[in-house]
Amino acid sequence: MAVLVQIEDFDVGFQLNKLRLASPSIGAVVSFVGQVRDINDGDSISKLTLEHYPGMTESALKAIEAEAKLRWDILDSLIIHRLGSLQPLDQIVLVAVVSAHRGEAFKACEFIMDFLKTQAPFWKKETTAHGERWVDAKLSDDLAIKQWQK
Template structure:
């Protein structure tokens, strides 16, 4: 399963083409791309820096994808998450899921993203006009996770 944590940007078209390559059973690809916003919680954001714990982060992402594969009949999944300093409009994360049918691809993609937001060890620090601030997990992220029958311990950092 393709899992990458990297500082470099990614090309969505190239990544999805590689995920589908040689997989004639794929009838659906669902994807999500997260980007840096220029405003968060009412404050302007000039930069966001993402930190992670190497090794632990990749393992957490692998576990999240394995959970999705256990729930839905998907062919494959891809998670690319960037770390380091990012500016508004920069891509942060790509989640792509292939399956025979769209329903399973959509559900698994949303599931992976919901888990990633609450369970993956990433830490976000935003630069605002009032200075730097760490971004906490959101109640809405916990609610999104709950719809899958999972209660977040909210001890993990935000994604």
């Protein structure tokens, strides 16, 4: 169970190997990588800047991981989220989950990502040809977490 909030890029292969090689009882590795798109709301994006709330970000992400571990039989998880100035094709986020069997890891990975989207205090500002603008939260993200309500 680890959380990294960092400016630096990350190596997905290296991170997944580190997770899976920790125990021979692991039979499934599921991961999600989010990357910066070149077009949003019809405009070309040249830059994406990520702001966060230091301290709360880490505690929110740890709480999401802990909830996933309570709900599913997973062996470990990792969240890496980047900050600062990014460009199209840059990686933004990695969520990885390991478990004995695939079902638990698939569900836990999607759960962590859905809650990260709506609970972790990050904000995106994008730069287009018309200038800078803050990205609005999406209703679809709020609806996505409804499927996890007990």
